[in-house]
Amino acid sequence: MRADKAWAAVEQRDSTRDGTFVYAVSSTRIYCRPSCPSRRPRRDRVSFFPSGIQARAAGYRSCKRCRPDDIGLVNHAERAAVRAARLIEQAPLEPWTLAELARRVKVSPSHLQRTFARVIGVSPREYRDALRRKRFTERLHKGDTVSRATYEAGYGASSRVYERTMHEGLSPAAVRRGAPGATIRYTTVPTSLGTMLVAATDKGVCSVTIGDDAGTLAQELAAHFPKAELTSDDHDMRALASSVARMVEGDATADVPLDVKGTAFQWKVWRLLQRIPRGSTRSYAAVAESLGQPTAARAVARACATNPVALVIPCHRVVRGDGSMGGYRWGVSRKERLLARERGEQ
Template sequence: MYEAGYSSPSRLYGRAARRLGMTPADYLRGGAGLQVSYSIQPSTLGLLLVAATQKGVCAVRFGDSARDLEQGLMAEYPRARIQRDQSLPWTANLLGWLENTSAPLDLPLDIRGTVFQWRVWEYLLRIPLGQTRSYSQAARDLGQPSATRAVAGACAANPVAVLIPCHRMLRADGALGGYRWGLERKQALLEKEQRTIASH
């Protein structure tokens, strides 16, 4: 953390909160006091859940069961006021991007994470469309070459699929590694992005 130029966790959390929204305290309270709206829509990669607070998107998940997606969101924010809203505007942005990965996708986020997770997520945001990095390379780039597993763990903890592109992380041997929402979806996302690059 200190190698990244932050003298204390509070400074990094403060910076992250300004950019990405939710503070660690909000999350530890189980989302108490938060209003979370969500929609579930069919997509080219299965069902897509998008959830947001008043500040920004707090969850983007793929799945095969609406019930499982809803239960996962409620488990994540057990004390929040959660309501379904099929007109949630950011859902259209994500569905549009899945159809055309060259479309702009810059939505406000309201998520939480540890200091190290923030660093990994910001690293992921800097990986260009159509490119990949390995977990070990990311660890080296972050100044912690022995933290390969921790990098993979931060990717697995990413709460917003696609918006933070953890699908662009591979194993050092080029294998897909893991993906919270299924390796078939990871492969499909990478192939979509490669087709976009090839067509431009």
């Protein structure tokens, strides 16, 4: 197909070329038949595809006005092939067999195989595999791990994915490099101590912070994870965030998975803090002693001050030896209120 001839047909709304190609418009993400009555798009926004199938695979939707797919298919078998392609597009993870597809679109398997190849250009199986590969690379670009992307794309085993993507000249690791850093989803919830921001990777909670307003908390999150792709997600994060927020009010000891980086020492301190019962406190010196490092009280205080997940790691339960509050990353008055509530004083 020559682009200049195709463009001439679009400019003239040449209905005799309907069914021989479609044109797609990058600004609207819609594809049309050449004779579509809608306003002519700018040439530099137009690309051409042999049929709607390829346009949809490239992410375009069919025009509701000119219905570009309702033409050019002269017989029942060709329409059946397009319906079969639509079935695969709607559920590329289904283990479609030729027999099942043929049954669904009401033609014989051998007939479908032939017509599908002629109309679509590849076999049903190749078409399904191409859609799965596309989904797999999309997941990787979004920052998913290889194993998760493998699962999401419906592949049985990673080795098969490697085989296929290597065949395409693209290793999963190479795709991954195109998405630097992790994907972090976050949401904010109101609590009696202020606004709480809860953020998580696909492995677990990576940040819990408390502050006066959601905007500032989101800015701090971005500053803390400069290379990550941050996504505000009030829907998928809601359940996790509210279970963490309930810890503020004291009616849950949420056992949430964590994805937190720390030194071996920080983790020793953090694990120990997680064993301090609700309603009680320890001094920095006492924690250091429990670690077998009695002179490390200041290092313990630093580990508390760098705790990335408020409440989940209860650094608020560590106070000075003289009983005064000591510091708190999210404000000493919040620490006081938390401890008073945990002691049943509020």
